[in-house]
Amino acid sequence: MTSQSRTELIAKLNGMIHDCLKDYVSRDEPLAILDFPGIRNCGDSAIWLGEMAYLKDRFGKRPDYVCRTADFSAGELKKRVPTGPIFIHGGGNFGDIWVSHQDFREAIMERFPDRQIVQFPQSIHYSSPERIEQSARAIARHKNFVLLVRDEESKEFSEKHFDRTVRLCPDMAFAIGPLPDRATLISVLAMLREDAERVGGTDRKIPSDIPVEDWITKSKRKVDIAKKLGAASAFLALKPSEVALRKLDAAAHNSFERGISQISRARAIVTDRLHVHICSLLLGRPHAVLDNSYGKIRRFMNAFSGGTDLSYKATSLEDGIEWARHQAGQGARG
Structure with missing residues (x-):
């Protein structure tokens, strides 16, 4: 693979990312990104930096509220981002392998039923039918949840189990370039x-x-x-x-x-x-x-x-x- 074709692949995937996200970000409206990956996995840091790069390169902006799950404040979010979308960090923790992140995601849906919540691209995996049903109920109750996934299997699973439009989107780390x-x-x-x-x-x-x-x-x-x-x-x-x-x-x-x-x-x-x-x-x-x-x-x-x-x-x-x-x-x- 030549350097040129590698560059073309990355540019193509970045174009696909923008096609998925452009309708949910405005230069003039504030936004929040929740669930910063304060963990040891370097891959999650790559995703976060890609999310930051995408906002800067495409819209010239930075998030107005960020947090880890442990220091989330609903009051601060409402104060700094009274309107605009709430984004949740992407990755591979949608499901029941990494339960604390799924618990947090569903709690945000419950607390902000009238706000647009956009899930950056995720891979989805469940082992428990009961947990699938719990997530399905949380998604069904929320009227403005946008789910982006990183593979066809996650898309098919989500369309089967969740009452929600699901879009296929590359991993945000590609936005690093x-x-x-x-x-x-x-x-x-x-x-x-x-x-x-x-x-x-x-x-x-x-x-x-x-x-x-x-x-x-x-x-x-x-x-x-x-x-x-x-x-x-x-x-x-x-x-x-x-x-x-x-x-x-x-x-x-x-x-x-x-x-x-x-x-x-x-x-x-x-x-x-x-x-x-x-x-x-x-x-x-x-x-x-x-x-x-x-x-x-x-x-x-x-x-x-x-x-x-x-x-x-x-x-x-x-x-x-x-x-x-x-x-x-x-x-x-x-």
């Missing part, structure tokens, strides 16, 4: 999940010369530095809404940079994380893709990002490693 290339230090890197979406047991057979990592490990020193930089930036802000936003942005930038620095070391990557796939595309780095526990990555690739020379749908971990070794060898010779 192409990333500049970086120097490589190793041949192949295995970036494999260690959380609730992991596939398989602990007996992965990986050659000893291939580092095996995940990107949910934080450096306490770097986190502390990011917090201090965020506080210093917030001190210079004039609007109260900008104070909180600058602090959260600093944390997101630190997390994203950590993830990009981690994967860019390798000439080729093997992964079962969706945003390692997405960020590898943004970097222009070849990568073999396995899947998470419920098929999220393949579903997304089938909808938007598959079929390029940069990514390979591996049939097994061994197959992915063999492909990545071949790609890394070609890169070294090139």
Whole structure:
């Protein structure tokens, strides 16, 4: 895949994002974004930064109220965003794997029944029929909920179970745009999940010369530095809404940079994380893709990002490693 075709793919997906969101954002009307990802997953930080980039690049604006689930204030939201849409951060937590986020989402629908609520693109997965019914009731009661999803399976599921118009939309991380290339230090890197979406047991057979990592490990020193930089930036802000936003942005930038620095070391990557796939595309780095526990990555690739020379749908971990070794060898010779 050439640099030009990678750029064209990213531009195409950004155009699709704008087609989905342009009717819900106005230059003159305030908006809120809830559920900032204060977690270790660098992919969620990439989504957040993409959401910020989209608003800035397309509308020249910033959100007027932001929060994590833990520090949400209905009073502050009403004060800073008395009208306009309420956006909820995108990702892969719509359903009953990451229940706290779904609880928060449904609580917002209940508390703001007359406000437009827009769900940034999500992958949807439920295991419990009872929880599906609970979510369906919450959505049915709300008269102005907009649901964007990241794959056809999520769209079909939502149209079957929820009384709501559902739109297919690429992941917001693509709004970051192409990333500049970086120097490589190793041949192949295995970036494999260690959380609730992991596939398989602990007996992965990986050659000893291939580092095996995940990107949910934080450096306490770097986190502390990011917090201090965020506080210093917030001190210079004039609007109260900008104070909180600058602090959260600093944390997101630190997390994203950590993830990009981690994967860019390798000439080729093997992964079962969706945003390692997405960020590898943004970097222009070849990568073999396995899947998470419920098929999220393949579903997304089938909808938007598959079929390029940069990514390979591996049939097994061994197959992915063999492909990545071949790609890394070609890169070294090139």
